[in-house]
Amino acid sequence: MFRRLSVLLAALVLLTSCAVPPDSPRFQPSGDLPRYDQPSFDEYIRDTRAWIADNRSFISDDRHREIQLNAPFERRPATPAKRGILFVHGLGSSPWYFTDMANAMAEDGWLVRSILLPGHGTRPADLMLPGNDDWEDAIAHHTKLLSDEVDELWLGGFSTGGNLVTSQAFKDESVDGLLLFSPGFYPDSQYLFLAPAISYFWDWLDIDEEDNIVTYQSLPSRGASLYYHSVSTVQKNLNAERFDKPVLMTMSQHDSVLDPAATLKAFQTRFPHPSSRFVWYGDTPQHLDDPRVTALTSYLPDRRISNFSHMNVLFAPENTYYGEAGSYLMLENGQENLSPPDDPDTLWFGAWGHSGAQTYHARLTWNPYFDHLLENIREVTGD
Template sequence: MLSRLCLLLVSLVGLVSCALPPDSPLFQPSDSLPAYDQDSFDQYVSANRAWIADNRVFLSDDRNVEIQLNTPFELRPDKPAKRGILFVHGLGASPWYFSDIATAMANDGWLVRSILLPGHGSRPADLMLPDFDDWENIVAHHAGLLSAEVEELWLGGFSTGANLVTSHALTDEDVAGLLLFSPGLHPDNGYLFLAPIISHLWDWVDIDDEDNIATYQSLPTHGAALYYRSVGVVQKKLEATRFDKPVLITMSQHDSVLDPNATLDAFQTRFPNQQSRFVWYGDTPQELDDPRVTALASRLPDRRISTFSHMSVLFAPENTYYGEEGSYLMLENGQNDLSPPDDLDNLWFGAWGHVVAGKYHARLTWNPHFLDLLDSIREVTGDG
């Protein structure tokens, strides 16, 4: 979803008018957002499932699957858990993004929860409704609920969600560690600071076909402004203090919307714990002298993979929707001058906008190194 922010840059520089949505419920906000401050996680899940059923604009005939992928969820291990982790998804995404990692961690004995950020799970226009306080408050509320049930609390986040959990952890002594996947700490977009201003003038950064049941394809400018706010908050906190507990950070060298080198520098200067690890998907960074950093190859020609994408780290190759043989193929990938091949066996995979002569790249939506990622999680959390 953060790739759509690049289109905001194009709109600003080209001085084009705002994107105009079609006359569809997808681009008309719901009357209200669901509550998130229930006394128990079960009550929260039940209320949000009912709200999604009533307010979602369904994209397929299988309403139950769409509701399931967008509803907050909990996985409990066979035995009472001493450790718990709360996962927070990214801009436009869904709680289901953590399903593969959550399953593995629950099998390792963790109590795992994944929440739904207000404005998600229903229709893209609902990203016009939340305030930034809603996003901060839902993280704080559910971190508190989980902390009351376990002896050791961890937080995990993807992209924008990583910003939110990092901000919270810097002021919550109960948090024992962080798992941050493609954290949006340092965007690679010099015009992002204009997003709050533009949100008062234009409603949409981008209008796109909505065919992905787990992710919004279109982005309101208010959603971009909320992401920008998360960047400002977490950067200010990290400038003031360091997070001295264990953290895992993953980053693709070829991330299309973030600054990987700035993220690596933040890891080395603001996350000093020697148990921490940074998993870098790409070539080994030059002049790197930090044993906590592991570089894994992102060019895998035998699997027709050129680069890793912003989102690919989270999903196992066996994932039935985003996996190597999954049912959803993200063909539209920012290559405006190329067309997908008729023979999908000739399709390559990479980050948004990756261009190589003679090769069409769909988005890489799974992690060929997924088992290595699980080992890194176990190493950082002390389960290894």
């Protein structure tokens, strides 16, 4: 979905195609959005789960599991927490993206919450419903709720969520630090600025089979417009001032939707705190002289991994859905001239669109360095 944004926008600019949805509830928006301003997080979870149950276009027979994997959640440590973190997912994804990280951080004593951005969790057409204020206000509200319960407050975000929490942190002195995973500061698309205008003429940029219970596969043009707004806002913040609190940032050299080099440069120039760390998955960048940056090879032939994708960093190899032996295999991966092999043991894994020497690559959806990432988090946060 998000992986093809630049290509789809380019096609629409040239007026060569537009996506026409099938006659299905998945491509018709719900009547309204759920509330996100409840006075307690427990009430927010309860109301949101009920709304998902009433409005989701279910993919499988296991409705309870689909609700659980799309609803906001909380993980509390065994003893009262002094530190808390609020996680915000990316465009088209779900709060569940942080389940592995939340479990680990709760064991380390954190109070962890992961919210649902309005328009998510039910059907792709619901991304036509929210405005920019809905996303920003939901984050501000739950940041305040969490700050009332802990002495130290962090925000974390993936992709678009990374943009949103960074902008929140620039204006909120209560935020003590950030964890940013593939933050979407700099998209690899020269056409993204046209997304708001395109949304007035076409409802859909991409229509795909919806077979993934934690991620929308299809993209309304309104969703691209909301992402563009998050990019515009965070870039204005970064251009205006530096963020002087600790930050952990990750990026794949082979990210198919972002500009990794621009993100690394922003880290080095706009995030000066000495405790900050940048984890770069790929070849060591040339002329690198920042000791805060760690490069880890993303070519792991013993595990049939060619490189890292936009989204794999968040998931432990043991994850039961996206993990190394998980139940969901992301085979559709932008390779036009190859077909998936009959023997899954011959599959290789990598970023969207990667191919090589007649070897089919499924999407890499887990992080072989997940335990190392947890150690980086502990280092940056002072655990």
